[in-house]
Amino acid sequence: MKFRIYRYDPEKDTKPTMKEYDVALEPTDRMLLDALVRIKSMDDSLSLRRSCREGVCGSDAMNINGKNGLACITKLADLKEPVELRPLPGLPVIRDLIVDMSQFFKQYHSIKPYLQNAEPAPEKERLQSPTDRLELDGLYECILCACCSTSCPSFWWNPDKFVGPAGLLAAYRFIADSRDQATNDRLDDLEDPYRLFRCHSIMNCVDVCPKGLNPTRAIGKIKEIMIKRMV
Amino acid sequence: MALPTRKFDAVVVGAGGAGLRAALQLSEAGLKVAVLSKVFPTRSHTVAAQGGIGASLGNMGEDSWLWHMYDTIKGSDYLGDQDAIEFLCRQAPQAVYELEHYGMPFDRNEDGTVYQRPFGGHSRNFGESPVQRSVCAADRTGHAMLHTLYQRNVRANTLFFVEWMALDLMMDETGQVHGVTAMEMETGEVWRFHARATLFATGGAGRIYSASTNAFINTGDGLGMAARAGIPLEDMEFWQFHPTGVAGAGVLITEGVRGEGGYLLNKDGERFMERYAPTMKDLASRDVVSRAMATEIKEGRGCGKDADHILLKLDHIGLEKIETKLPGIREIAKKFANVDPVKDPIPVVPTCHYQMGGIPTNYHGEVVVPRDGNNASVVPGFFAAGECACASVHGANRLGTNSLTDLLVFGKASADRLIQFLKENPGHKDLPKDAGDYSQSRLARLEGQTGGESVFEVGADMRRTMQAHCGVFRFPDMLDAGVKKIREVAERATRTEIKDKSRTFNTARIEALELDNLIEVARSTMVSAQARQESRGAHDRADYPKRDDVTWLKHTLWYKDSDRLEYKSVNLKPLTAESFEPKVRSY
Numbered sequence: 001m002k003f004r005i006y007r008y009d010p011e012k013d014t015k016p017t018m019k020e021y022d023v024a025l026e027p028t029d030r031m032l033l034d035a036l037v038r039i040k041s042m043d044d045s046l047s048l049r050r051s052c053r054e055g056v057c058g059s060d061a062m063n064i065n066g067k068n069g070l071a072c073i074t075k076l077a078d079l080k081e082p083v084e085l086r087p088l089p090g091l092p093v094i095r096d097l098i099v100d101m102s103q104f105f106k107q108y109h110s111i112k113p114y115l116q117n118a119e120p121a122p123e124k125e126r127l128q129s130p131t132d133r134l135e136l137d138g139l140y141e142c143i144l145c146a147c148c149s150t151s152c153p154s155f156w157w158n159p160d161k162f163v164g165p166a167g168l169l170a171a172y173r174f175i176a177d178s179r180d181q182a183t184n185d186r187l188d189d190l191e192d193p194y195r196l197f198r199c200h201s202i203m204n205c206v207d208v209c210p211k212g213l214n215p216t217r218a219i220g221k222i223k224e225i226m227i228k229r230m231v
Numbered sequence: 232m233a234l235p236t237r238k239f240d241a242v243v244v245g246a247g248g249a250g251l252r253a254a255l256q257l258s259e260a261g262l263k264v265a266v267l268s269k270v271f272p273t274r275s276h277t278v279a280a281q282g283g284i285g286a287s288l289g290n291m292g293e294d295s296w297l298w299h300m301y302d303t304i305k306g307s308d309y310l311g312d313q314d315a316i317e318f319l320c321r322q323a324p325q326a327v328y329e330l331e332h333y334g335m336p337f338d339r340n341e342d343g344t345v346y347q348r349p350f351g352g353h354s355r356n357f358g359e360s361p362v363q364r365s366v367c368a369a370d371r372t373g374h375a376m377l378h379t380l381y382q383r384n385v386r387a388n389t390l391f392f393v394e395w396m397a398l399d400l401m402m403d404e405t406g407q408v409h410g411v412t413a414m415e416m417e418t419g420e421v422w423r424f425h426a427r428a429t430l431f432a433t434g435g436a437g438r439i440y441s442a443s444t445n446a447f448i449n450t451g452d453g454l455g456m457a458a459r460a461g462i463p464l465e466d467m468e469f470w471q472f473h474p475t476g477v478a479g480a481g482v483l484i485t486e487g488v489r490g491e492g493g494y495l496l497n498k499d500g501e502r503f504m505e506r507y508a509p510t511m512k513d514l515a516s517r518d519v520v521s522r523a524m525a526t527e528i529k530e531g532r533g534c535g536k537d538a539d540h541i542l543l544k545l546d547h548i549g550l551e552k553i554e555t556k557l558p559g560i561r562e563i564a565k566k567f568a569n570v571d572p573v574k575d576p577i578p579v580v581p582t583c584h585y586q587m588g589g590i591p592t593n594y595h596g597e598v599v600v601p602r603d604g605n606n607a608s609v610v611p612g613f614f615a616a617g618e619c620a621c622a623s624v625h626g627a628n629r630l631g632t633n634s635l636t637d638l639l640v641f642g643k644a645s646a647d648r649l650i651q652f653l654k655e656n657p658g659h660k661d662l663p664k665d666a667g668d669y670s671q672s673r674l675a676r677l678e679g680q681t682g683g684e685s686v687f688e689v690g691a692d693m694r695r696t697m698q699a700h701c702g703v704f705r706f707p708d709m710l711d712a713g714v715k716k717i718r719e720v721a722e723r724a725t726r727t728e729i730k731d732k733s734r735t736f737n738t739a740r741i742e743a744l745e746l747d748n749l750i751e752v753a754r755s756t757m758v759s760a761q762a763r764q765e766s767r768g769a770h771d772r773a774d775y776p777k778r779d780d781v782t783w784l785k786h787t788l789w790y791k792d793s794d795r796l797e798y799k800s801v802n803l804k805p806l807t808a809e810s811f812e813p814k815v816r817s818y
Contacts, residue, residue: 009733009735010735011733011734011735012733028479030480030567040687040738040739041685041687043730044685044686044687044729044730044731044739044742045730045731045733045739047736047737047738048738049270050447051270051274051276051446051447051448052274052276052278052279052446052447053446053447053482054279054482054483054563054567055562055566056278056279056371056374056559057270057273057274057275057276057278057279057446058273058274059270059271059274073566075566094417094735094736095735095736096736098736101271105271109385112385112386113382113385114333114334114382114383114385114386115332115333115334115382117332121328121332123328124288124328124344125288125327125328125331125332125337125344125345126331126332127342127343127344128339128343129339129341129343130338130339130340130341132339133336133337133338133339136336140336140368140375140378141371141374143273143278143374144271144273174334177334177336179334180334
């Protein structure tokens, strides 16, 4: 199978190149990550992040034939050759397929991604109805792979100012949690021409999310609550 | 050349469930802590845990920590230490409530309490009938737990060193630990982390086997570092083969599937677990179920054209339950097995999953070694928690859900004890003059190696050897040959060569260093397994089919130094409860 892979080593390359690989795969190589591991066994200089190999740790996000996705759950059989692999767009490249995700995590951290509840915790669990708990489905499952934010033009232009789909999904995850008491603070923080309102519902995030989540919908909900609050 | 040095009160190595729970405790105590992780914390392997956390909350009917304790001891095939097990089971409910208070999105009951599902080996009233004890967030419990703990650490301003790989312990001649050396992956720089106390939460090493549910990062780094520093590894012959890894792919399918009503079938469509475990059936302990499955396959009742797997049927539990309680499983089955479990059964095989053994500790998370006639002498300044540690709460076979419970309970307990140690031992002692030299010599060896073998080849041979010689069923001739083979592979591992010598994010170098750790784990496993002449829990010997409490009710201690083995007694004395005497184990 033929691959074209983005290669860049800052110690020796002045600019990135696309390196071609033609690899004989085994029948057990079913996912793109299997092929990459095989390529690395022949060329140990190829660098990428990977861990769980089942789509839950979020390490091996990359741009696959023009679309962001996770190598470990992308079936080789579904890919057009030569398979073109590039690092996630919009973030600085450290080396090969490895990007510097600092900006992405900075935005995630900026929304205070933790439960806020000033009341003293009860002796046992805080109660939450199944209906209230259901509100968190489609929100808490995010794996922070950054496929969404790095496919978002608004994030490309303003990664320092726009929270981006992953961060906003997390913000709504806490706003939607019946146990969280900081909704007003969270909304105040997001009521800003950039942090939230740079989202123009282009919906690339929804298109690429490997977990099938819908950040655009969550962003819409935040906007809705914000408008209700104004009235 | 002296390495750059930074001083901390404590260094935590690993940021999975145990590392994050410990880090939280230390950060909230206002200590200066460095948390080192090879990956961004939420990418740690805890993220892949599915089924739940065992705790006797009693939300679904009567339950008690004592029943949980009994199940854990029986699950361990009586090799678990009963003081540590009592501690685990008594602390479990509090650990779960804390996690809930941190924001964990647990599934709920109509009355708003946390939902609990049945799980393998969990029973009411000392084995009478299954009990619902596993708290969960659908089938993504580990993911939800890891993210919740990370989020709480963000709140506590924990200082993370992300994508740093610890290389070696820095120990002085008295045996006290003073931190670790570690490499920043992005730059290739090596630092000394000079700490008054060091806590390992480095996880397991399931990557010693070819077929494993474990992530690539599970390379036993903490065990390798400990072994190289002369600390023994305990009970390494005990590896849990999870009954339901996706055939061929190895990806985990939670026991929660069987907890929610799924069951296993052989090629005749027979629900064969009824024969092996009349009471608990498909919810018997994992070692029992895995052995039953392997027996069915061995005796020609496996499924598929090669009769090499078993089918996990769950379509009968219905679309709604699958969508709400097991959505992740459906996703995995579709992707990795090409089946939709709403309609078709999932092909599964027993797959290496969990390391019961590890760095020996007491139930405070202090690392303990035999010394001057005391078989549990504390190593000053050194703590371990989670899968890398052996407290021992899992003994010869871990009960499903107890891994996450272990991370929470011992993550916290070890941090609490560490805080106490710091109070009693103020100030940094000087680092030994040669601190860091050993790591530098290992790196220099790797840089200068010529005519060596590729890390990939040596690693593949290690995995094949472990898979073929030390699997679910163990045979004397295979173990004898296995010891010889794994020693040869270990020898080859001292001559690995990487082609890429660059500094920036050189993952070839990282993989070579990981192999150094894996190989210690593989060797300790094979040698310990060959020596243990009985069948107990996950260790099943064809030539010694029975448990032998007279000779073998004891923990193995393996030393890297010439594969030396020692043994220490099992603690059958709980903290307050009455002792559970070893009995015949049936489910």
